[in-house]
């Protein structure tokens with residue numbers, strides 16, 4: 182067992198850390214305030230090979246491993262959780278299922294441009310009445326000559342509107358339950374495919390979270406992803422990988438809040454000394470640091486298992502559960518240690534605390550992670 | 561087009577600490593970086609490569625084996641080839657001996673249309689190696705470039721001056737030293753990081769025997785200058801306050817400048 186990063190991972194960490202500090206951090210507060218999708222960041226991430234970074238080079242990616250990818254999401258999320266999730270959704274939720282389940286023609290047409298960042302991807306599973314119970318899809322794809330006709334809607338879709346390409350799940354045969362769900366690749370701009378309501382959220386303000394509306398959208402047969410009826414499996418496998426990205430996002434948010442807090446307590450003086458001299462403050466930092474480090478190890482372990490081709494579903498669930506709850510705990514303490522200033526927008530920990538919450542909800546709530554973990558544990 | 565960029569690995573510190581007993585720099589605990597001005601030289605080369613993918617960018621450095629890291633970083637930014645000149649015999653070189661060594665390596669490599677160096681290194685601050693290298697290679701040089709325009713087989717360079725710039729035109733091949741005004745250096749990129757680290761040995765290392773050089777021209781032996789003494793200037797924190805009207809305070813300030821011989825009496 183070797184707990185040190187490889188030279189590649191170290192270089193990637195060094196590079197993304199510098200990139201995040203200089204290119205992303207300065208605009209993070211404005212992105213939060215204006216709720217504007219940070220298109221500039223996406224373009225810069227493309228230039229530096231981050232979009233599709235863990236896709237093999239033969240499919241247009243950079244060929245990095247999953248720990249490197251987790252490191253990248255973490256470093257970005259340290260300064261801007263919005264930018265972190267844009268990368269995570271694109272890589273884990275769009276590129277990954279195309280890599281695993283796409284036909285060579287689909288990979289040529291959709292994966293290669295996505296992996297070199299020319300297009301942005303999204304993943305659409307959730308519906309108004311199909312959240313945790315993702316199997317109760319009502320969006321319907323009916324078989325027609327040469328393909329399918331899609332009707333229905335999706336909500337809460339990350340990158341919606343901004344993305345060029347979408348993996349969309351729909352019921353092809355309602356009589357078969359989860360075996361009646363199929364996955365499709367849709368392009369923005371297709372007739373009948375439009376965007377609805379933009380959610381106003383607690384955090385990750387710059388990330389677009391929007392409704393997709395399908396009115397008789399024609400999907401050519403060649404855009405069926407995987408086999409008909411295998412959509413639910415594709416969704417679950419994809420989310421297993423996505424959870425590594427979200428765990429990394431949570432680790433990043435926690436580490437970012439911790440870094441801000443350590444800097445703050447050293448310079449904030451009360452009772453004629455820096456508040457970092459108080460043991461109560463020191464012990465809080467110790468707890469924040471320990472949990473963040475533990476969350477990072479779980480995340481890297483899940484990522485490592487994925488790269489090695491080992492089972493990682495349970496590891497990813499544990500990483501996401503622990504990291505997201507850690508992000509909640511650490512950001513809450515970060516605000517606490519900043520006192521009244523922490524509650525204001527003058528300091529980034531206020532934003533970080535709002536951003537942290539979503540990591541306990543999307544790509545499976547903490548309750549869902551507990552179901553996955555307990556079923557592995559108990560059998 | 562063939563471009564050579566000379567880079568140096570330096571300690572990342574704006575306040576170098578000196579061991580007062582030995583007079584040498586304390587390197588322990590100080591992270592090493594690519595000399596900041598050199599990154600501007602490399603950036604210019606890489607911009608030309610962006611415009612014309614046939615451009616071949618070689619990075620060259622002389623230093624201990626540890627300097628491989630710096631060269632690897634250059635490769636991860638997009639340079640094509642990296643060479644490190646490393647040999648015990650090269651140790652203790654001043655700028656003269658360094659230029660001898662670099663020039664021998666350049667002669668061994670293909671002819672270059674353009675050689676780029678940083679204006680100066682933050683550890684030595686001499687700004688001599690670039691110009692000396694051009695002299696050894698008997699090619700023209702333009703120092704302190706704040707902008708470069710390449711056209712056909714010539715360059716138009718704005719040389720940064722204290723009160724403006726000088727516009728200089730010259731034919732290739734030429735050596736140019738870059739200032740930080742020249743551009744904004746890029747980061748490493750994920751594609752090259754992965755590719756470079758997969759290579760068995762991305763940096764070629766050359767020693768004295770690989771170069772056509774007399775041992776007396778390199779390292780300490782080949783260095784006509786010697787560091788006599790190194791010291792940290794004692795930080796004095798004498799602060800004086802002047803009071804009175806604005807005119808009185810200005811007069812006192814001028815008086816004190818005179819006493820300190822900062823302006824003529």
Ligand SMILES: Cc1cc2nc3c(=O)[nH]c(=O)nc-3n(C[C@H](O)[C@H](O)[C@H](O)COP(=O)(O)OP(=O)(O)OC[C@H]3O[C@@H](n4cnc5c(N)ncnc54)[C@H](O)[C@@H]3O)c2cc1C
Nearest residue numbers: 304305306307312313337338339390542543544545546548
């Ligand atoms: C900002 C944001 C971005 C998102 N991005 C995407 C995206 O890109 N693509 C996409 O498809 N979806 C996306 N989602 C949707 C997200 O994955 C769902 O919101 C999430 O899975 C929960 O579903 P729900 O909101 O319907 O909550 P519900 O399923 O209604 O859950 C409500 C509560 O009940 C609990 N609960 C439900 N069932 C059980 C059970 N059986 N046992 C115990 N507790 C249970 C849940 O854990 C939760 O606490 C996004 C959501 C948000 C807010």
